[in-house]
Structure formats: C-alpha cells, structure tokens
Amino acid sequence: MSETVKKATRDGFGDEIVELGKENSSxxxxxxxxxxxxxxxAFRKALPEQYLNVGxxxxxxxxxxxxxxxxxxxxxxxxxxxxxxxxxxxxIRQEICYPHLNVKIAxxxxxxxxxxxGASHQSIEDMGILRTIPNMTVIMPADYxxxxxxxxxxxxxxxxxxxxFTRDAIPxxxxxxxxxxxxxxxxxxxxxxxAIIANGDTVRLALEAAEALSAAGISARVLDMHTxxxxxxxxxxxxxxDIGRIITVEDHNILNGLGxxxxxxxxxxxxxxxxxxxxxxxxxxxxPYDRLLAMNGITVENIVRIAEELAK
Amino acid sequence: xxxxxxxxxxxxxxxxxxxxIISMIHKAQSGHPGGSLSVAExxxxxxxxxxxxxxxxxxxxxxxxxVLSKGHVCPAQYAALAMKGYFPMEVLDxxxxxxxxxxxxxxxxxxxxxxxxxGSLGQGLAxxxxxxxxxxxxxxxxxxxxxVGDGECNEGEIWEACQTAYKYQLDNLVVFVDYxxxxxxxxxxxxxxxxxLGAKFRAFGFDVYEIxxxxxxxxxxxxxxxxxxxxxxxxxxxxxTVKGKGVSYMENQCGWHGVAPNDEEYSQAMAxxxxxxxxx
Numbered sequence: 001m002s003e004t005v006k007k008a009t010r011d012g013f014g015d016e017i018v019e020l021g022k023e024n025s026s027x028x029x030x031x032x033x034x035x036x037x038x039x040x041x042a043f044r045k046a047l048p049e050q051y052l053n054v055g056x057x058x059x060x061x062x063x064x065x066x067x068x069x070x071x072x073x074x075x076x077x078x079x080x081x082x083x084x085x086x087x088x089x090x091x092i093r094q095e096i097c098y099p100h101l102n103v104k105i106a107x108x109x110x111x112x113x114x115x116x117x118g119a120s121h122q123s124i125e126d127m128g129i130l131r132t133i134p135n136m137t138v139i140m141p142a143d144y145x146x147x148x149x150x151x152x153x154x155x156x157x158x159x160x161x162x163x164x165f166t167r168d169a170i171p172x173x174x175x176x177x178x179x180x181x182x183x184x185x186x187x188x189x190x191x192x193x194x195a196i197i198a199n200g201d202t203v204r205l206a207l208e209a210a211e212a213l214s215a216a217g218i219s220a221r222v223l224d225m226h227t228x229x230x231x232x233x234x235x236x237x238x239x240x241x242d243i244g245r246i247i248t249v250e251d252h253n254i255l256n257g258l259g260x261x262x263x264x265x266x267x268x269x270x271x272x273x274x275x276x277x278x279x280x281x282x283x284x285x286x287x288p289y290d291r292l293l294a295m296n297g298i299t300v301e302n303i304v305r306i307a308e309e310l311a312k
Numbered sequence: 313x314x315x316x317x318x319x320x321x322x323x324x325x326x327x328x329x330x331x332x333i334i335s336m337i338h339k340a341q342s343g344h345p346g347g348s349l350s351v352a353e354x355x356x357x358x359x360x361x362x363x364x365x366x367x368x369x370x371x372x373x374x375x376x377x378x379v380l381s382k383g384h385v386c387p388a389q390y391a392a393l394a395m396k397g398y399f400p401m402e403v404l405d406x407x408x409x410x411x412x413x414x415x416x417x418x419x420x421x422x423x424x425x426x427x428x429x430x431g432s433l434g435q436g437l438a439x440x441x442x443x444x445x446x447x448x449x450x451x452x453x454x455x456x457x458x459x460v461g462d463g464e465c466n467e468g469e470i471w472e473a474c475q476t477a478y479k480y481q482l483d484n485l486v487v488f489v490d491y492x493x494x495x496x497x498x499x500x501x502x503x504x505x506x507x508x509l510g511a512k513f514r515a516f517g518f519d520v521y522e523i524x525x526x527x528x529x530x531x532x533x534x535x536x537x538x539x540x541x542x543x544x545x546x547x548x549x550x551x552x553t554v555k556g557k558g559v560s561y562m563e564n565q566c567g568w569h570g571v572a573p574n575d576e577e578y579s580q581a582m583a584x585x586x587x588x589x590x591x592x
Contacts, residue, residue: 028449052445054479060438060472067442070420070428071450072373075442091469094432095439099420 006169010108012147014039020155021047028075038078038108058083062091069101080109085126096160097135110164111251115289122284128256130162131229138229140164142203145174170201183227185235191219193311195239198249199225209303218311228261236265240272245310247275254278275306319529320592326356332391338578340407346568347385350492350553357531358457359392367397370424377427377443381436382461383417398425434467441473444485455484463495466504478517481544492555494566510550518548525551
C-alpha cells in the first residue's frame with residue numbers, strides 16, 4: 001500500500017469511460033455542462049459522435065438517457081452527486097428504475113470531497129436516497145483503480161447503476177490487476193477482534209486504523225463495501241458470526257447509507273454490536289476536506305478509539 | 313408505411329376508439345376520460361395512418377415510437393393498441409385491475425406497444441427526445457410522436473426537453489400539445505396562465521402547426537406537413553381541443569378529468585358516440 005500516490009476517483013471514471021466508448025459505440029456520455037469537472041473531456045474529444053451535452057438541465061438529462069436506453073444505447077449521465085441523486089431523483093425512479101433501463105448515473109463530488117464548494121455541493125444523502133429505489137445498484141469505489149474496474153463492471157451490467165466518485169485526490173490502495181465484482185465486498189485484511197466495513201474515500205482510513213490497532217494488539221478485519229446495494233450480506237454475516245463487533249465508516253450521512261445498510265443485517269441477526277462512523281446528520285461548510293471529516297469524527301483516531309472500546 | 317385511409321374512415325375509427333375509452337373506464341370505475349377523449353384524434357391519426365409499426369413485433373428496432381407524456385390518458389392509447397392487434401380486445405376490460413398489463417399509467421414492461429413508461433407529468437417528452445436522438449445517431453428513419461398536456465407544460469422539464477430537441481435538430485420528433493385549457497384543479501388560465509403556449513414552442517425553435525385538434529382533416533394535414541418538413545427543426549402540432557370531446561356532458565367539464573361514468577352516464581355516452589359515425 002502506497003501513501004504517496006494520490007488520485008481522484010473521478011479521474012478513474014474519466015480514463016475508463018474513454019476506453020469503454022472506444023470498445024462499444026453504444027456507450028454514450030450525457031453531460032450537463034460540468035463535463036470538465038467530471039472528467040469527460042477526453043471522451044468528448046475522442047468520441048464526439050457518442051457525446052451529448054444537454055446543458056444545465058439534469059431532469060431532462062435523465063429522461064433523454066432513458067429514451068436513448070430504450071433504443072439500445074448505454075448512456076452515462078455525468079454530473080455531481082448532489083444533483084445526480086436529488087435533482088434527478090424522481091426521473092431516476094420513474095423513467096430509469098421503474099422500467100429497469102440500462103442507464104448509468106456517474107457522479108463526481110461525492111461526500112464532502114467538494115470541500116471548499118460548501119454544503120450545496122457536498123453530497124451526504126445521495127447513496128441513501130438511491131438505495132431505497134427498487135432496481136437500483138449503488139456503488140462507491142475506494143480508489144482510482146477500483147473506479148476504473150467498477151465503471152467497467154457497471155457498463156457490462158444490464159440495468160440502472162449509480163456510481164459515486166471523489167472530487168479530491170485520495171490514496172491509491174489497489175493495483176491495476178485487482179478485480180472487482182458488483183455486490184461483492186473486498187476483504188483487505190483479516191482479523192478476529194473487530195470488523196471495519198468502509199467504502200469510498202474512507203477505506204484508506206479503515207486500513208490506517210487497522211494498522212494502528214494491530215500495533216496495540218487488536219486485530220481488525222477490513223472490508224471495502226464498494227456496493228451498498230445490493231449489499232454483500234454474506235460478507236456482513238461473516239463479520240457478525242466470526243467477530244460480532246462491527247464499525248462502519250463512510251463519507252455519507254450515518255442515516256441511510258452504508259452504516260444503515262449494515263445495521264439492517266446486524267439488527268435482524270440480533271448477534272452483533274455495531275458502531276457507525278459517518279456524517280453526523282448535519283450539513284457541511286466550506287472547509288478543508290480533512291477538517292470536514294474530522295468535524296464528523298471520520299478519522300483514524302476515532303475509528304481506533306471505538307474499536308478499542310468494542311474490543312474491551 | 314403510411315396507411316391509405318380516408319379522413320372519414322379515420323373519424324369512424326376515432327369513434328370506435330372513444331367508445332372503447334368510455335367502456336373500459338366504465339368497467340374499471342376508474343380512469344381519466346376527459347383528456348383521453350381530447351387526445352383521441354391525434355392518437356387515431358398516428359396509429360391508424362401515420363406510424364410505421366408492427367403489432368406482431370412490438371419491439372421492432374426501426375419502428376416509429378409513441379410517447380404518451382400525459383400518461384394518465386392511457387385508455388386512449390390502450391384502445392388504439394388493442395384495435396391494432398397488440399393484444400386481444402377483451403384485455404381492455406382489465407384496465408387498472410390487479411395483474412393487468414393495462415396499469416393505471418403506461419408500463420412498458422407489462423404492456424406490448426408501450427415504448428416508455430410514463431405517468432409522472434413532464435418526463436415523457438425528454439424520453440422521446442432521447443429516442444429521436446438515438447435515431448439520428450444511428451442514421452435511422454424512425455420518428456417519435458409524443459402527446460403532452462397543456463397543464464403538463466407547467467413542468468420545467470418540458471422546456472428542458474424542448475431546448476434539447478432544438479439543439480439536436482430533431483425534425484424526426486412531432487409533439488402534439490393537447491390544449492383543452494382544463495387542468496385537474498381548474499382552467500389553465502386559473503391554475504397557471506399559459507399565455508401563448510404555441511408561441512412558447514415557436515420560441516424554443518419548433519415549427520408550430522396550430523389546428524383544431526379534434527378535427528381529423530386538420531390533424532391529418534398537420535401530421536403530413538410535420539413529417540415531410542425536413543428542415544432540422546422539431547415539430548409541434550398545437551391542437552385546440554375540447555376536454556371530453558364527443559360526450560356532451562363531459563365536454564369542457566373540469567369535473568370529468570379523473571372520474572368514471574356510472575351506468576346511466578355510460579349508456580348516454582355510448583349512444584351519443586354512436587350518432588357521430590360518418591358515411592364513408
């Protein structure tokens with residue numbers, strides 16, 4: 001694991017979508033005038049025939065994509081997470097998920113990664129909102145390589161997918177040859193005292209916490225739960241049965257996101273204790289990314305503290 | 313291919329269609345008769361003259377598409393689909409019933425011949441724009457016919473879709489605006505003044521054909537013009553219509569937006585429609 005290389009996962013999307021578009025002319029990008037910041041520039045340049053920009057009109061973008069999908073296209077609607085989930089929400093429900101159309105919603109600026117943009121652009125509710133819509137798949141990759149692989153997996157998957165990327169650069173934790181499967185958690189480390197289930201930009205925090213815990217004699221299993229819907233229930237149940245002490249970590253409201261998805265399984269099992277680390281049901285502000293995480297206790301130190309408490 | 317059918321024949325098909333609308337809503341004791349009747353001439357002209365479709369192959373890739381953006385008036389489209397042979401006529405009796413392919417609002421996964429699920433107003437037109445773009449990208453000749461309501465034009469997404477239709481030069485898109493001037497809660501002028509709705513479409517770059525939308529001869533002429541004018545501009549057939557057209561007690565009555573006729577009203581409606589057949 002290298003701490004020195006950092007890349008935004010939106011760049012992983014931007015690089016992979018060009019490859020996919022070259023391989024399959026049915027793959028289209030539908031931009032809403034924020035293509036530059038969502039990294040579709042290379043696609044626009046390389047594949048102008050497969051590129052649409054419908055202006056600052058997200059609801060229409062969702063509908064246009066649905067119509068394209070009925071004609072055999074595989075459109076990726078590209079915007080920021082706050083808009084791709086909430087501005088488009090009912091269009092995603094009615095015209096994409098209800099008819100189960102092959103549309104991908106690919107969003108940069110997930111969580112508090114658009115830090116200095118402030119609360120309007122930070123997206124802390126999106127994954128929770130979208131996971132309640134039937135037929136939707138909800139994914140947040142943990143680094144650049146995971147983003148590339150999961151974008152490809154989403155393109156190959158027949159049905160609606162919501163993909164969430166970071167604006168800011170985050171450490172690269174995977175290699176080019178790592179493989180990913182939608183709905184299947186990746187176990188990055190095994191342990192017997194506590195399980196840390198994280199996704200997106202917080203996976204690296206979970207790994208750092210596990211490292212620190214190891215030095216203190218506590219062994220932690222770390223899962224990258226890149227897909228929160230469908231949740232890898234089997235992997236969560238294994239944590240319940242093998243360990244019984246679980247911490248979830250996410251750059252999302254603790255309501256309705258990864259923590260809630262895992263809590264559903266834990267509560268029904270009645271056999272494990274769970275602590276959720278995430279945004280504390282409060283709006284953000286313009287501030288450095290690390291500060292925003294810290295304001296919500298999304299830190300290595302807090303994960304370590306909770307793990308030590310659980311492992312007692 | 314365009315079917316050779318006279319205006320008089322189409323008028324009579326439209327009366328059959330309207331009888332089926334009334335009959336299925338009466339059976340279901342639920343549905344939207346007013347708007348179904350006002351859009352009937354457009355639907356008849358599309359399905360029985362203009363559209364290149366194959367009821368035996370509903371998903372034929374090169375077919376013309378129909379988008380009922382004002383999805384609540386689906387009884388009119390269901391009647392057309394049954395009459396074209398997409399499914400048996402008896403199925404019309406299952407409208408809104410549990411397990412039916414004829415959902416309260418159109419469901420493309422359940423009902424053959426429905427090209428896009430609709431029901432939430434303002435959204436269908438954008439989907440139609442996507443279909444028309446796909447035709448252009450694939451250099452195919454199929455066209456997209458869409459019906460939107462006047463009240464539905466309150467929705468911002470309609471205008472977002474119009475912008476896109478102009479930008480991508482969708483002269484393969486024909487939008488019918490069913491201007492019956494009645495919404496659910498009152499007249500359009502009362503609920504949200506449309507001002508000059510036709511002029512709005514013109515301002516958004518559409519070629520606009522303003523007609524009496526319940527006059528079959530005018531409908532056919534407008535459609536002919538709309539599909540043959542290949543100038544890169546999307547088409548709008550702006551139809552002045554009467555909500556509930558053809559059933560005297562429903563005409564121009566806001567109260568008949570989403571109410572089913574009782575037995576007596578049903579008999580009267582059917583008798584009145586029976587009188588409207590023309591000699592061919």
